[in-house]
Amino acid sequence: MKTRKSIRILGTRGIPAQHGGFETFAEHLALYLTRKGWSVTVYCQEKGNGPVYEDKWQDIKLVHFPISYKGAFGTISFDWKTTRHAARHRDGILTLGYNTAIFGIIYRVLGLKNIINMDGLEWQRKKWSYPARLWLYLNERAGCWIGDHLIADHPEIQKHLATRVHPDKITMIPYGAPSVNSASHELLATLKLHPQQYAIVIARPEPENSILEIVTAFSKRSRGIKLVVLGNFNKANPKYRSKVFAAASSEVQFPGAIYDQRMVKALRFYAYLYIHGHQVGGTNPSLVEALGAGMPILAHDNRYNRWVAGKNNYYFSDTHECAQSLDFILENKGLLQTLRQKNRMRHLTCFNWESILAQYEQLLCEHF
Numbered sequence: 001m002k003t004r005k006s007i008r009i010l011g012t013r014g015i016p017a018q019h020g021g022f023e024t025f026a027e028h029l030a031l032y033l034t035r036k037g038w039s040v041t042v043y044c045q046e047k048g049n050g051p052v053y054e055d056k057w058q059d060i061k062l063v064h065f066p067i068s069y070k071g072a073f074g075t076i077s078f079d080w081k082t083t084r085h086a087a088r089h090r091d092g093i094l095t096l097g098y099n100t101a102i103f104g105i106i107y108r109v110l111g112l113k114n115i116i117n118m119d120g121l122e123w124q125r126k127k128w129s130y131p132a133r134l135w136l137y138l139n140e141r142a143g144c145w146i147g148d149h150l151i152a153d154h155p156e157i158q159k160h161l162a163t164r165v166h167p168d169k170i171t172m173i174p175y176g177a178p179s180v181n182s183a184s185h186e187l188l189a190t191l192k193l194h195p196q197q198y199a200i201v202i203a204r205p206e207p208e209n210s211i212l213e214i215v216t217a218f219s220k221r222s223r224g225i226k227l228v229v230l231g232n233f234n235k236a237n238p239k240y241r242s243k244v245f246a247a248a249s250s251e252v253q254f255p256g257a258i259y260d261q262r263m264v265k266a267l268r269f270y271a272y273l274y275i276h277g278h279q280v281g282g283t284n285p286s287l288v289e290a291l292g293a294g295m296p297i298l299a300h301d302n303r304y305n306r307w308v309a310g311k312n313n314y315y316f317s318d319t320h321e322c323a324q325s326l327d328f329i330l331e332n333k334g335l336l337q338t339l340r341q342k343n344r345m346r347h348l349t350c351f352n353w354e355s356i357l358a359q360y361e362q363l364l365c366e367h368f
Contacts, residue, residue: 004037004038004039005037005038005039005092005364005365005368006038006039006040006041006089006091006092006368007033007038007039007040007041007091007092007093007094007364007368008040008041008042008043008086008089008091008092008093008094009026009029009030009040009041009042009043009094009096010043010079010082010083010086010093010094010095010096011079011095011096011097011099011117012026012042012043012096012097013044013045014026014042014043014044014045014046014062014064015027015030015042015044015057015060015062016057018259021175021284021285021286022096022097022117022119024285025096025175025176025285026042026096028176028353028357029094029357029360030042030058030060031058031060032353032357032360032361033357033361033364034058034059034060036361039061039091040060040061041060041061041062041063041086041091042060042061042062042063043062043063043065043078043082043085043086044062044063044064044065045065045067045074045075045078046064046065046066046067047066047067047068048066048067048068049066049068050066051066052064052065052066052081052085063082063085065078065081065082065085067081072132075099075100076099076100079099079100079103080100080103083100083103083104083106083107084106086107086112087106087107087110087112090112091112091368092112092113092115092364092367092368093107093112093113093114093115094114094115094117094364095114095115095116095117095143095147096117096119097116097117097118097119098116098118098119098122098136098139098140098142098143099122099136099139100139101116101139101140101142101143101146101147102138102139102142102146104116104142104143104146104147105142105146107146108146113148113367113368114146114147114148115147115148115149115150115151115363115364115367116143116146116147116149116150116151117150117151117153118140118143118144118150118151118152118157118161119153119282120153120154120157120280120281120282121140121157121160121280121281121282122136122140123136123137123140124280125208125280126207126208127206127207127208140164141164144161144164144165145165147169148367149169149170149171149363149367150165150169150170150171151170151171151172151173151363152170152171152172152173152282153172153173153174153175153282153283154172154174154281154282154283154304154307154308155172155307156282156303156304156307157172157282158170158172171363173356173359173360173363174282174283174288174308174350174351174356175282175283175284175285175288175351175356176288176351176352176353176355176356176357177285177288177289177291177292177347177351177352177353178289178292178352178353179292179344179347179348179352180265180268180269180289180292180293180294182269183262183265183266183268183269183270184262184266185266185270187262187263187266187267188266188267188270190263191228191253191255191267193226193228193267193270195270196270196271196272197225197226197272198225198226198227198228198253198271198272199218199225199226199227199228199271199272199273199274199275200227200228200229200230200267200268200271200273200274200275201214201227201228201229201230201231201274201275201276201277202230202231202264202274202286203230203231203276203277203278203286204231204232204236205229205231205232205233205236205240205241205244206236206237206240207240208278208279208280209277209278209279210277210278210279210300210322211229211231211244211277212240212243212244212247213277213316213318213319213322214227214229214275214277214322215227215229215244215247215248215252216247216319216323217316217319217320217322217323217326218249218251218252218275218322218323218326219247219248219249219251219252220323222249222251223251223326223330224330225251225272225330226251226252226253227251227252227253227275228253228255228267228271229244229252229253229254230255230256230257230258230264230267231254231256231257232256232257233245233254233256234256265293268289268290268293268295269293269294271293271295272296272336273295273296273297273298273329273336274290274293274295274296274297274298275297275298275299275322276290276297276298276299276300276305276309277299277300278299278300278304278305279300279302280302280304281304282304283304283308283351284304284305284308287299287305287308287309288308288347288351290343291308291309291343291344291346291347291351292344292347292351292352294340294341294343294344294347295340295343296313296314296329296336296339296340296343297309297313297314297343298313298314298315298316298322298325298326298329299313299314299315299316300315300316300317301315301316301317301321308351309343309346310342310343310346312339312342312343312346313339313343314328314329
C-alpha cells in the first residue's frame with residue numbers, strides 16, 4: 001500500500017488567509033496538496049492564552065497556538081513553540097520565511113527534512129531597527145546552513161543565496177496569483193469611485209514603498225482621475241504620514257487598509273493603472289496580483305520589479321520620473337488596452353497558481 005505523503009507548514013499566522021502573502025500562499029498550497037492526496041498540517045497563531053488545540057478546515061489539520069505576546073516577541077514565541085511541536089512528528093517540514101531559522105537546528109539534530117522559503121532580503125529593510133536587522137541577517141545565514149533545501153521566489157534572490165550556499169541547494173519558484181476576469185463594480189460605489197477613473201496603490205505606508213514619491217508626483221497637477229492609496233496609515237510613522245497627507249491633492253484618497261477580498265478584487269479589476277513603489281524584495285505578491293487582474297503597471301525601477309512586470313510596463317526612479325510617466329500614461333490611454341492583454345499573458349505564462357503549486361509539489365516529492 002502506498003504511503004500517504006505528509007507535510008507540516010510553519011512560518012505563517014495560519015489559514016484561512018487573513019493577513020499577507022505567505023498566508024495566502026500557505027492556503028493555496030495546503031488546498032492543492034490535500035487535493036493531491038497529501039496529509040497537510042498548518043500551524044496557526046491565535047491571540048490570547050489557553051491550551052493548544054486542533055481542528056480541521058477543508059480536510060487540512062490546523063494546530064492553533066494561543067500567544068499572549070504582541071509584535072516580534074509574539075512571533076518568535078509562536079515560531080519556537082510550533083517548531084518544537086512539529087519536531088515531535090516524522091513529517092516533512094516547509095518553513096515559510098527565515099526570521100527564526102535558527103530554531104530549525106532541532107530538525108537537523110532529529111534528522112527531519114526542512115525546506116525553507118527564504119522570502120526577500122528582510123535584513124536590508126530600513127524600517128527595522130539595527131538589532132532587528134542583525135537578527136534577520138544572522139537568521140538568513142542560519143537558514144542557508146540549516147535548511148535541507150532553499151526556495152527563492154525571484155532570480156535575484158536566487159543569485160543572492162548562491163553567494164551563501166551551493167546553487168544546487170536552491171530552487172527558484174515565484175509567487176502566484178489568480179486570474180481576475182470579472183468583479184462587482186457596485187462595490188466601488190462605497191468609495192465613490194467609477195471604473196477606469198482611478199489609479200491605485202496597495203502597500204504599507206513606509207518610505208521604501210515610495211508612497212510619498214507617488215503621492216507627490218500624482219499631485220503635481222490635476223489628473224482628472226483619483227489616486228486610491230490602500231494602506232494602514234494609523235500604524236505608519238507619524239512624521240512620514242504627515243508628509244504624505246500634506247503632499248496629497250484633493251484627488252488622492254486614503255481609505256485605509258481594506259481586507260475584504262471582494263472589494264480589493266474589484267478595485268484591482270476596474271483600476272485604470274496600478275502604481276507599485278516597492279524598492280526592496282523578491283516577487284512581491286501585490287505586483288503579481290496586478291498582473292493577474294490585467295492591470296497596466298507603473299513600478300519603481302529596480303531589478304525585482306522589472307523581472308516580475310516585464311519589459312512592457314512603465315517604470316520610475318524618483319518623483320520627477322513618476323510624474324513624467326503619469327503625464328505620458330494619462331495622455332495615451334489607447335496604449336493601455338494592449339498592455340492589459342500582455343500583462344494577462346505574462347501572468348498566465350509565469351505566475352498562475354496551478355503552475356506554481358505543481359512546481360512546489362514536485363520539489364517536495366523530491367525531498368520528502
